Amino acid sequence: MSVVTTPPTAIPIAADSPVPPRAVRPRRRRGIRHALVVAAFLLPSALPLLFFVLGPMVAAAVISLTEWNLLAPAEWVGLDNYAKLLGDPATWAVFAHTLYYIAGYLPLVYFGGLALALALNTALKGRSLLRGVYFLPVVTSWIVVAIVWRWLLNPSNGIVNATLAIFGIDGPGWWTDPAWAMPSIILASAWKDLGFVMVILLAGLQAIDPELVDAAKVDGAGWWRRLVSVVMPLLSPSTFFVIVISLINGFQVFDQVYAMTGGGPGGSTQVVVQQVYDLTFRYGRAGEASALSWLLFLVILAVTVVQVRGQRKWVNYA
Amino acid sequence: MRETTRGRSIALHVVVIAGALVMFFPFYWTIVTSLSPGAGLSVTPSLWPADAGLDAYRELFTELPFARVIGNSIGLAIVTTLVQLVTSATAAYAFSRLAFRGRTVVFGVYLATMMIPLQVLIVPLFAELKAFGLIDTYLGALLPTFASAFGIFLLRQAMNQVPFELDEAATLDGAGHFRIFWTVVLPNIRPALATLAVFGFMGSWNSFLWPLVVLRSPELQTLPIALAGLQGQYTTQWDVIMAGSVVSILPMLALYVFAQKYVIQGVANAGLK
Numbered sequence: 001m002s003v004v005t006t007p008p009t010a011i012p013i014a015a016d017s018p019v020p021p022r023a024v025r026p027r028r029r030r031g032i033r034h035a036l037v038v039a040a041f042l043l044p045s046a047l048p049l050l051f052f053v054l055g056p057m058v059a060a061a062v063i064s065l066t067e068w069n070l071l072a073p074a075e076w077v078g079l080d081n082y083a084k085l086l087g088d089p090a091t092w093a094v095f096a097h098t099l100y101y102i103a104g105y106l107p108l109v110y111f112g113g114l115a116l117a118l119a120l121n122t123a124l125k126g127r128s129l130l131r132g133v134y135f136l137p138v139v140t141s142w143i144v145v146a147i148v149w150r151w152l153l154n155p156s157n158g159i160v161n162a163t164l165a166i167f168g169i170d171g172p173g174w175w176t177d178p179a180w181a182m183p184s185i186i187l188a189s190a191w192k193d194l195g196f197v198m199v200i201l202l203a204g205l206q207a208i209d210p211e212l213v214d215a216a217k218v219d220g221a222g223w224w225r226r227l228v229s230v231v232m233p234l235l236s237p238s239t240f241f242v243i244v245i246s247l248i249n250g251f252q253v254f255d256q257v258y259a260m261t262g263g264g265p266g267g268s269t270q271v272v273v274q275q276v277y278d279l280t281f282r283y284g285r286a287g288e289a290s291a292l293s294w295l296l297f298l299v300i301l302a303v304t305v306v307q308v309r310g311q312r313k314w315v316n317y318a
Numbered sequence: 319m320r321e322t323t324r325g326r327s328i329a330l331h332v333v334v335i336a337g338a339l340v341m342f343f344p345f346y347w348t349i350v351t352s353l354s355p356g357a358g359l360s361v362t363p364s365l366w367p368a369d370a371g372l373d374a375y376r377e378l379f380t381e382l383p384f385a386r387v388i389g390n391s392i393g394l395a396i397v398t399t400l401v402q403l404v405t406s407a408t409a410a411y412a413f414s415r416l417a418f419r420g421r422t423v424v425f426g427v428y429l430a431t432m433m434i435p436l437q438v439l440i441v442p443l444f445a446e447l448k449a450f451g452l453i454d455t456y457l458g459a460l461l462p463t464f465a466s467a468f469g470i471f472l473l474r475q476a477m478n479q480v481p482f483e484l485d486e487a488a489t490l491d492g493a494g495h496f497r498i499f500w501t502v503v504l505p506n507i508r509p510a511l512a513t514l515a516v517f518g519f520m521g522s523w524n525s526f527l528w529p530l531v532v533l534r535s536p537e538l539q540t541l542p543i544a545l546a547g548l549q550g551q552y553t554t555q556w557d558v559i560m561a562g563s564v565v566s567i568l569p570m571l572a573l574y575v576f577a578q579k580y581v582i583q584g585v586a587n588a589g590l591k
Contacts, residue, residue, distance in 0.1 A: 037495050038418045045409035045428070048465035052443065053431045059442035070445065119334050123327075126335075132578055133338045136345070139574045139581065141524035143542040144563045147549055148344050151351065151556050157362040159347055191344070196585060203586035241588075252435045255526045259546050273437045273527075281531070286441045293438040300435065 064291035069284035081291035091292070093267070094275045095299075097182065101271060102250035104186035105193075110242060112190065113197030118227075120198070121205045131202070135195035142192070142255035149188035150175060150260050178268035181261050185269060189256055197242050204238025205231070236315045244307055251300050272296050345567070352560040374561035383537050384544065388565065391523060391541040394456065398463045399518035406469030406514060411499050413470070414477035415485065425474075432467040436527055444531055454534040462528060463521075469514045472584070476510035477503055513584040516577045523570060541566040 064081055068074035085091045116134060120127055137145065152160050153174035161171030172180045208231065216230045232239075254273035257263060263270035263278070272292065279289035353370040354363035378384050412418070413425050443462060444453070452458035480503055488498050504511070526542045533539050539547070545562050552558050574581060 034416075035418070038412060038416050041408045041412040041416060041495070041499075042424075045405040045465040045470060048405065048461065049428065049431055049467075051446075052462040052464070053434060053439065054427075056439040056442035056446060057434055059446070060438050063441055063445075070441075070448075116334070116337070119330055122330065124331065124334065130334055130338050131582070133342050135578075135582060136571075136574070137341065138585075139520055139570050140567055141526065141542050141570075143524075143526055143545050144566055147545060147559060147563055148348050150549075151560065152344060152347060154556075159362060162362045191341070194341070199582055199585045200588070248433070248435075252437060254437070255542075258526075259549065273435075276437050276440065277527075280441055280444075286445075290438075290441045293435070293440070297435060297438045301433070304433070 060290045061294060063287055064294050066287045068286045070280070070286050071284070074287065077287065081288045082295070085288065085291055085295065090270075090275070091295075094270050094272045097269060098251060098253065098271045100182055101186060101189075101253050102247065104183065105189050105250060106243070106246050108186065108190040109193045109197045109246065110239075112194050113201055113242070116194065116198040117201035117205055120202060131195075131199070134198055137192040138195045140192070143259050145188055145192045146185075146256040146259035149184065149191070153184050153187075175261050176265060178266045181265060181269045185253075185256055185260055188260065189253070192256075193246075197246075200242050201235065201238050204235045208234045233316045237317055240307070240311055240315045244304060247303055247307070248300055251296060251303070348560050348563050348567070351556055352564045354557055357555075357557040357560070374555075374557035375565075377558050378561050378565065382544070382548070384562070384565070386537050387539055387541055387544045390456075390538060391566075392569075394459060394529075394540060395519045395522040397460055398522040399515050401460075401464045402466045402469050402518040403511060403514060405465045406473050407504065407511070408499075409465075409470045410473035410477050411495075411503060413474045415498070415503070416495070428467050428470055432471075440527070440531060443528075447532065453532055454538060456538065458532045459529050459538075459540075463525075466514075466518065466521075468588075469518065472514055472587075473507060473510055475587075476507040480506040509580065509583075512577065513580040516573065516580050517584055519573065520570065520581075 063074065065076065065078055066074035067077045067081070120131055120134075124130070152158050155161060155171070155173040155176050158174070160174075164171040175181050175184045212234065213226055213230055216226045221229065252273055253271050254277070257269055257271050257274050258277070261269045263274045273296070276289045276293050276296070279285045279292065350365065350367055351357045351363050352374050353372070354367040355369065355371050355373040357363045409428070413421065413428075439462075447453055447458045447461070450458075452461070484502050484506075485498050488502050493501070524542065525540075526546075529540045530543050530546070533543065536544075536547075541562075545559070545566060548559055548562050
């Protein structure tokens with residue numbers, strides 16, 4: 001009855017739950033009373049969402065059409081900010097860096113998480129302890145992760161390069177080297193999120209009917225064949241979820257960049273959100289920052305819609 | 319045949335355990351560094367510090383308002399958690415138990431707010447709270463965290479599994495909605511409430527971008543912000559920075575050990591629905 005034992009069925013998000021019959025056809029006076037009850041239950045959440053999410057969302061759209069430094073009165077400039085951004089190579093660069101991050105991060109956490117989930121789904125001693133250890137980084141903050149990895153990857157006396165030196169390898173400058181800064185951030189991020197992906201996929205694996213896998217075994221399918229032809233298709237809803245969430249989060253990457261490199265060296269890790277932050281609070285260009293964040297939102301929305309549309313082709317809801 | 323399965327099983331154990339050690343190593347190294355005075359100035363600490371000491375922790379608490387910072391983080395996390403429990407539970411009850419026009423649409427709008435990145439809201443939120451005079455106040459840091467679409471979704475799913483016959487029985491006994499909410503529904507979704515409590519606390523404890531923007535005075539800062547600042551100040555004193563990291567990880571670690579079941583289930587369920 002709790003979330004702990006929820007059956008793994010795909011519950012349609014918009015489906016109405018059953019309602020006590022009593023509430024179906026209220027009389028007029030009871031109707032007003034009922035409306036007050038509904039209001040009492042909804043307002044505590046509706047007010048914050050209205051004032052601190054939906055309202056600001058609309059306001060951001062308006063601000064994006066102005067030139068504003070957060071202090072002096074805003075000046076209406078129409079779509080100038082968007083035109084300026086799209087014509088600025090810096091904008092394309094921050095989107096390119098963000099895509100670089102996603103391209104490195106996503107395969108790493110997905111295939112790493114899948115391998116772990118497959119391993120931990122077999123009869124393994126100390127399985128729950130192992131699962132706990134792999135999941136541990138998920139509960140720590142991005143800032144701590146970034147700071148700790150900055151230390152591990154410290155070019156002059158970090159443990160990683162010290163270890164490499166034992167084998168006679170001259171370790172790279174990691175976050176001080178423009179070529180290695182983004183891989184450093186990707187490495188730290190993958191370490192943090194691996195356990196999250198593992199748990200999602202593990203839950204998906206455990207929802208698979210073992211009889212289907214056994215049937216394939218009886219038909220003479222080997223391990224790899226069973227994985228590709230039986231397990232992966234049945235796991236596709238979990239895979240879909242991981243990819244959608246990871247892409248949304250990937251486009252919003254910020255905390256670890258801020259704390260590890262601040263966008264440097266030489267702007268090599270300047271991602272979209274770091275740019276939004278800098279535009280607003282370093283350069284006082286709030287209008288442009290709002291336009292950039294709306295561009296980011298539109299990109300995320302488009303990518304998500306494409307995925308949701310495309311899921312029919314490969315996601316298999318049993 | 320049997321031999322190969324056994325061999326495979328051992329190999330699997332070796333690989334997975336080795337992986338776990340690698341995963342855990344950064345935590346271990348953080349602790350070792352924090353106990354190695356002077357680490358980072360010139361030395362890389364050894365795997366087992368010979369002259370372990372708590373100097374870095376002493377510095378953290380004497381040179382900086384670190385106790386205050388920890389108090390801020392705890393206070394904000396507790397308030398966020400409690401308020402989120404209230405706003406999520408009442409909203410979930412409305413979506414699970416109350417009939418009203420446009421319920422599906424309103425629920426859809428609620429869920430859609432999950433997709434809006436905080437970054438899009440930063441500028442107007444900052445302006446709004448500035449207009450209210452709430453920049454650099456606890457309330458300013460708290461207000462945007464008061465409603466959680468994720469929490470509402472989670473609790474509604476749990477409430478839908480509480481039998482509606484229980485409500486009917488209570489109604490026959492003359493109970494109204496507030497009473498059913500409090501005495502019938504809530505006691506039946508305790509595990510979901512616990513899950514949300516853990517996530518609410520974790521989210522607040524680890525949140526960075528909004529507190530960074532809204533909390534300006536050093537004495538109002540939260541742990542992640544103070545740590546980021548520490549890093550800028552003490553670029554070579556890694557022992558102090560790592561001590562700060564340990565201090566910020568420990569409470570989360572304790573909560574995690576205590577509530578591991580809920581955290582992992584919460585994540586697992588998110589992927590199944």
